[in-house]
Amino acid sequence: MASAVPLKVLDLREQRYSCHGCGDCCRDFSVQLRDEDLDRLREQRWEERLGAPVTVEFRGRRYLRQQPDGACLFLQPDGLCRIHAEFGFDEKPVACRLFPFNLAPDASGVRAGLNFACSSVRANRGEALSTHRRDLDRALREVPEAATIAPPRLDRDLRAEPSEEHSIAEGLDAWLKRPGVPLSIRLDGFAWLAQSLGAASFAKVRGPRIRELVDLLVSALPGELEHLPVEPPGGGQRRMLRQAVFARIEDPRFTGDERKPSIRARLSQWNRSRRFSRGRGAVPSLARGWRLPEDFESIEAMPKVDATGETADLVIRWLRASILGGRAWGTGYYGWPIADGVQALALDVACLGWLARAHAAGEGTAAVDLASVAEALGRIDRARGRAVWLGSAGERLRLRYFAADDGLRRLVRANW
Ligand code: SF4
Numbered sequence: 001m002a003s004a005v006p007l008k009v010l011d012l013r014e015q016r017y018s019c020h021g022c023g024d025c026c027r028d029f030s031v032q033l034r035d036e037d038l039d040r041l042r043e044q045r046w047e048e049r050l051g052a053p054v055t056v057e058f059r060g061r062r063y064l065r066q067q068p069d070g071a072c073l074f075l076q077p078d079g080l081c082r083i084h085a086e087f088g089f090d091e092k093p094v095a096c097r098l099f100p101f102n103l104a105p106d107a108s109g110v111r112a113g114l115n116f117a118c119s120s121v122r123a124n125r126g127e128a129l130s131t132h133r134r135d136l137d138r139a140l141r142e143v144p145e146a147a148t149i150a151p152p153r154l155d156r157d158l159r160a161e162p163s164e165e166h167s168i169a170e171g172l173d174a175w176l177k178r179p180g181v182p183l184s185i186r187l188d189g190f191a192w193l194a195q196s197l198g199a200a201s202f203a204k205v206r207g208p209r210i211r212e213l214v215d216l217l218v219s220a221l222p223g224e225l226e227h228l229p230v231e232p233p234g235g236g237q238r239r240m241l242r243q244a245v246f247a248r249i250e251d252p253r254f255t256g257d258e259r260k261p262s263i264r265a266r267l268s269q270w271n272r273s274r275r276f277s278r279g280r281g282a283v284p285s286l287a288r289g290w291r292l293p294e295d296f297e298s299i300e301a302m303p304k305v306d307a308t309g310e311t312a313d314l315v316i317r318w319l320r321a322s323i324l325g326g327r328a329w330g331t332g333y334y335g336w337p338i339a340d341g342v343q344a345l346a347l348d349v350a351c352l353g354w355l356a357r358a359h360a361a362g363e364g365t366a367a368v369d370l371a372s373v374a375e376a377l378g379r380i381d382r383a384r385g386r387a388v389w390l391g392s393a394g395e396r397l398r399l400r401y402f403a404a405d406d407g408l409r410r411l412v413r414a415n416w
Contacts, residue, residue: 006109007140009129010325015114015317017100018126022119023079025099026072028251028288029117029382031064036142037093038062044087056254059388064093066254070288098139101132102385104325104332107151108162112136113325113332116318117382122374124317152330153337154202154210160338164210165330168197168338169323171214175221176320183307183315184416187349189221190319191408192228194346197339198403233410239277240398241411242296245351245358246276247390248383249287286358287379293361302357305368305416314370315352318377319345327385334391343399344390346408352380353415 033041033055046054054073056065065073074082083092090097100118104111114121114129140146151159160168175189196217205213233241250269272284279296286292293299305311322345326332329341336344355376360368383390402408 005105005140005146007103007133007137008109008111009133009136010111010113010321012129012317012321012324014124014313015121015321016124016126016128017114017118017121017132020120020125021079023075023081024119024378025096025117026075026081028070029072029099030058030066030251030254030386031072031093031095032386033062033064033093033095034143037095040091040093044083044091058252058254063254068253070251070253094139094142097135101136101139102325102327102332103136103140103143103146104327104330105146105148105150106162106165106326106330107149107160110140110146111324111326111332113327114321115327115381116321117378119374119378122314122318122377124314150331150335152341153335154339155337158202161207164207165338167211167214168342171211171218172323172342173320175218176316176323178221181222183312184304184413185222185225186316187307187412187416188225188409190349191346191412192221192225193217194339194342195403195406195408198343200339202339228406230406230410230413233407233414237402237405237407237411238414239279240401240407241350241354242276242279243273244347244398245354246273247395248348248351248387249355249379251383251387283358286355286362287375290359290375291362291364293358298361299354299358302361302368303366304414305353305356305373307416309370311370311373314374314377315349318381319349322384333385336391336396340396340399343403343408344384344395346412347399347402348380348384350408350411350415352376353412355380357415 038055041054054065055062057063067073067075072081076082076085081092081096100115100121101112102115104113116122120126151162152165154160154164172190172193175193176186178186181189200213202210250272275281275284281295283293283296283299307315322328328345329336329338333341333344352373356372357368359372359375363372365372389395402411
């Protein structure tokens with residue numbers, strides 16, 4: 001039965017994707033399961049065959065169990081999925097079949113966006129996105145709640161009309177793709193737009209006036225940035241940024257003992273978090289396979305990201321895809337109001353810059369180049385919209401802190 005809800009595949013002609021079978025999405029990824037997935041796993045009789053549970057409960061949700069190194073239990077040494085190999089593509093969990101796409105319903109349909117944790121998406125390799133429509137339509141039929149009409153909010157209690165949401169998305173997109181503007185200025189302008197939207201009183205500005213407001217803000221760029229210079233971030237802002245990075249790269253392991261994590265595991269996590277906060281001395285592990293920088297000081301000593309050429313193309317594709325593909329606010333981002341979601345994306349830009357500099361410091365390179373930005377983006381975008389703690393009240397408070405006192409702009413400028 002065809003879904004009555006229109007599916008809008010991300011309309012970004014610059015972006016391509018096909019799976020190249022790297023298996024990266026089966027490593028360090030928590031795969032949340034639906035009831036239908038659990039039924040299928042039961043029918044496949046894995047627990048009898050393997051003699052051990054294949055799922056794990058964590059904070060009231062069910063996930064696929066992982067191997068000790070963070071790889072999915074079903075990931076074989078040849079890099080292929082065992083469920084896929086034995087039962088076929090259609091028998092895998094829905095999340096696995098959808099990745100790197102996500103489905104985000106709003107008032108006018110369901111948007112299919114893209115996750116840049118996928119290396120083929122980052123490298124822009126493969127077919128046009130429209131060629132995946134059939135698979136996405138099929139996945140949509142298996143995710144009935146995606147068909148629930150859910151307009152995003154402008155504010156805590158105000159639902160946005162489709163035209164209002166469209167005005168904001170179009171305005172942001174127009175700025176991001178404006179030709180001839182260096183990436184560092186585009187990102188600074190994006191952080192300024194995020195802060196300005198956060199300060200807007202949407203109870204008084206509705207309908208066509210939202211379009212006027214956004215057009216006014218966007219037309220003021222980039223000139224406005226010169227009139228509003230910002231200081232480098234203060235110590236508190238830098239500390240909070242490192243904490244934000246930690247929250248984005250620290251994933252729980254679903255190896256089976258998370259209901260009673262050992263004291264040692266808890267202490268180790270607490271210790272890593274403290275070291276990130278302090279920002280001095282040895283750096284705890286950043287990501288699987290990454291070389292560690294000597295210390296936090298060597299990260300701070302790295303230059304800003306070399307934001308030209310392919311690096312600029314990658315970062316702008318990611319931001320545009322997040323906004324146009326429904327991953328920046330509303331159902332694609334923890335149900336957050338539009339302005340809060342845009343601010344979270346601006347914070348991710350700052351986190352991405354910091355993490356790319358950390359990667360380059362670990363590699364011992366003099367410049368923060370495309371390879372480091374691509375690696376860092378693979379980590380930052382992995383968690384966004386999925387990790388429950390990034391949608392928490394504490395995270396919203398962190399954003400309020402950053403948005404005050406030009407914190408988002410200051411942190412973006414310090415890293416880009
Ligand atoms: S079930 Fe298969 S596709 Fe899904 S994460 Fe595990 S190995 Fe990858």
